[in-house]
Amino acid sequence: MQTFFNVTMLAASGEGKTTFLSSMDENIRNDLSSNIGLNLSLNPELAAKLDQNKERLKASLSKGTITCFDGIQSTADASSYPLEISHKDSDPFLVVSFTDIPGNWITDDSEKVISYLKNSSVIVIPVDASAIMNDLTEQKTNAENLFRVLKPGLEQSSEPRLILFIPTKCETYINNEAASARLVNKIKMVYKEIFDHITWTSHVKSAIIPIQTLGNCSLMYHKKVKIDNEEVWKPIFSVTQRNQYNPQAIEYPYMYLLSFILEQHYLNRKKGFMGFFRNLFRELNYLKLTNEKLNSQCKSYSQLKVIS
Template sequence: MTTPERYTIEVSMLGPSGAGKTSLLASMYAQYSDLIGATDLELSPVGDTAVKLSDAVARLKALSRSVQVRDSVDGTAAAGLHRYLIAVGQKGKKPRFTLRFTDYAGGLLRERGGGGVGEQVQQALANSPVILLAVDTAALLEQDGLYHDRINAPHLMYEQIKTLLQGNEQHRLLVIVPLKCEKYVGTEAGAHHLLDRVREGYKPLLDHLAHQEVRSRVGCVVVPVQTTGSIVFSSITESAEGRLQFHYRSRRPGAPYAPVDTDQPLRYVLRFVLNVYRQDRRGFWRETVDEMFSTDDALRAAVNTFASGTVSRPGIRVLQDHPRLGR
């Protein structure tokens, strides 16, 4: 199953190493088939995407059964770029477009002018109408955000996105996704506090997006996601050499894999990219055929039915709306 490049819509994962970008993709994949239900929407993994994401889901489920988990942060970039293809269309019919999720070792963002994988990362970001910005929630919140700059690199994220928007009129959606947030969003007050800290921790970026020269072409949503639902932050240790280790624990022995809100980023993404496809990518001839046979109306109805499942609860917030969110 191949799709012409113009019908392939890039979705880039932005964020530091260890924030949980791959886990986010895997958890979205695990949930969507359970949530599509009776809608007329079909999301089909292409090539080895199903195998790679299924393996990642298996690791998440095994993690949920662990009593203690250590998450090391050493500040280095393991070379690697991974792409996951999801074809989108109506059930039983040929896909209309393909989502290409690009995931990479966070440190690759620091590679400049060296070609290779780092250059591919920059190209993927430049071509992405949708960017998922992963946030390590413990680094953002613990010890009053002591490790936020070191781990989440908010100023680097700001510079990356600012550069993308310079001289480029492409409409974009930024979905900020706090991950590993199980400890913090269990209460309404905790979820509100997390949202406030996102606003503070990424203030230069959010202020830039709200500028009158930028606001009309960029939407922004904050969606905390619990990729396991059962593993919560415990503590942070730092070695004499300055190597950080974040410690997590199971809520209780044998706690089940129970992800929460992993579908929500995908609902926003699909609503936005459907409009990117319809307005920017279809082309004259496909648009003409769609109008003749009402295929566009059917796909739009299917996506909108799925996207209507976005929830309104503390911590989830559309910070900056955009017409292509079609809300």
């Protein structure tokens, strides 16, 4: 019997939702699989879609600068990527479904977004580090809009939840501990309303895990561009090494959320009459040990900050 866990990507357009998901390529899946001793597989068509997105990211590094019109563009519809987890030569026992929802839905179709959040065990919030560190006014508005959908989405259930803030485009901001601390503090300040709410919500855990989305690039400046008849500030990056796609720390968000999901699966499976016998015969030990292993490895990443 399969158990399903939902992961929803929640952020305004341009924050890096689709870019982050595109990192879940075959290399990452194979690395995670060998790490935890379980098979991780995607539908071939969906895997090909992620690979196409990754090729677009690679292509953006072929010239001297990167603008918001390079790489992956905003999505118009929700996309789901069910990651199947199984033992070797066995059917999947766990399915972790990642859903990438369009950023404009947060304001244009909030009820639909809230519906996704109600059914999500993990909510991933990518944050454009270049925008938040340069005090762009859109970031405060984005945070307020997120809270309007996140609050009712969390209140509908007392089931354990995890909210992961993933600062993207961090190539310029995590070179040392001091820079990383400034980034974390800025996120806490801009998203204060959300963090305050999480503090009073005992069943919700949260963490901040910065990543370098592309590697080999650095922020130059922000420029106003017209998107959908609206002028917005967007970053311009310089490419430090062309044609070298080299994301950094991209595996840690996946490891952290999988650790949480495996822990929840373990706790659910050990409940009740059947759970007693599963514990007695140590059928669930692999879940507990895998969770502990992933959690330990995540702690080795000094930039990861557990908030609650």
